[in-house]
Amino acid sequence: MSFALFIGVNNHLQSRLLGCALLSNESMHTFIWLTKTWLRAMGGKPPNAIITDQDRAMKAAIKESWSKQQFEDKWHEMVEIFQLMEDGWISSLYEESEHWAPVYMKDTFFGGLSTTQRSDINAFFDKYVCKKTTLKQFVEKYKVALLDREEAEKQADFNTWHKQPDLRTLSLFEKQMSMIYTHAIFKEFQVEVLGLSGCHIVEERKDNLVTTFKIFNFEKNKEFIVEYDVSKEETSCLCHLFEYNGYLCRHSLMTLQTVGVFVVPSHYILRRWTKNVRIKQNQRKMKDVCSSKERYDCLYQKAIELLVEG
Structure with a gap:
């Protein structure tokens, strides 16, 4: 089964799982259902931008394009060199370039997620699942993966608060x-x-x-x-x-x-x-909780933080 992931990034530039689904097929109808269901689970608030994988061969043409004209010139140069003038897929990519070429999206915040080292979002579960993983095994591995990510985030929080980074200039x-x-x-x-x-x-x-x-x-x-x-x-x-x-x-x-x-x-x-972004988020969430489960989760998280601090 296809495994669809929605990945975000926290204040330590670590990948965070925002949602996922197992899909029986990759039809347009399924993807529409997936995005609508995920959006509902996120409280109906869509992100500013969504990044999906694109063919890595395109990177050579877009890596250092600082202006739209430079992108256009490099793209046409690539098409001529590899004689792709009649290629339908290449033509369709060019027509949709405003949706994937960085030069058209420099005013959009991506939080570093669009960099090449994060192009493969499926790496989130790489060490935990593979094609041969059964559904029963997946449920257990899924829990382990999330616990490991939580632990990594808490460690990064601790280092940020208790260790001062080295300064390399007098700036x-x-x-x-x-x-x-x-x-x-x-x-x-x-x-x-x-x-x-x-x-x-x-x-x-x-x-x-x-x-x-x-x-x-x-x-x-x-x-x-x-x-x-x-x-x-x-x-x-x-x-x-x-x-x-x-x-x-x-x-x-x-x-x-x-x-x-x-x-x-x-x-x-x-x-x-910033260092204290989650502290403020937790404080705000405490004011906005609307169910006993959410309130319990908030109080539990704050209790854990107090214990760690103690």
Whole structure:
């Protein structure tokens, strides 16, 4: 039977199971039932975006496309090289490119889930089940898999709260976010801080409250345009890393540094990437519980946290 998974990511960039189903077939009717049933189980609230696997051969054409025109050029180049002009599947993929090519979705938050290392969502149960696993065995393995994931999350929570990450620069950005982000997110952000030394910034033009900078990134050998609005303390970079992954890129950090801002503004700190996001979620859930089962679950979770702390 086909095993369909809905996978999300927590504040430690660990995969979290949001739902799953065993399917007798892969017809359109079955998938419609699956998505509607899953959406109902999630309280009727759909995610901002859903990612599904796409042919890995496409990655060469989309990996480094910074603009729509570059994507178009690389795509047509690939089609000509491999003589795929008459291929119906390739043509249909191109027509749907706005639904899968990253260049069209840089303003959509994906929380890192769209990166190549997470392309195979089925890896969630890789160590626990295989094609020969019986339904009876699956139920037991399923429980073990979820318990292991819970344990990994609790360990990551403990490390984040009780171990301070190593700082590698004197940057105030790095020091600030080391106390706010979880270790996993901080490591990603730290890469951007370290990348500041490989960037050169030049003021391009100034228009009232908006200043435009041109930044050359020596590591990527590319030029990026960043706009800064002083009235809102807002920065907008061509790479769209913040919109895509939820933390500022080196180009935006360099811009802030250049205009005299040495801490990350609060509107660029996503709560979902912070250390205490689940504490706040539990507090909010306690106020909104509507059944004795939910209340029991909340109280049990808080009791466990208190015991661990004790």
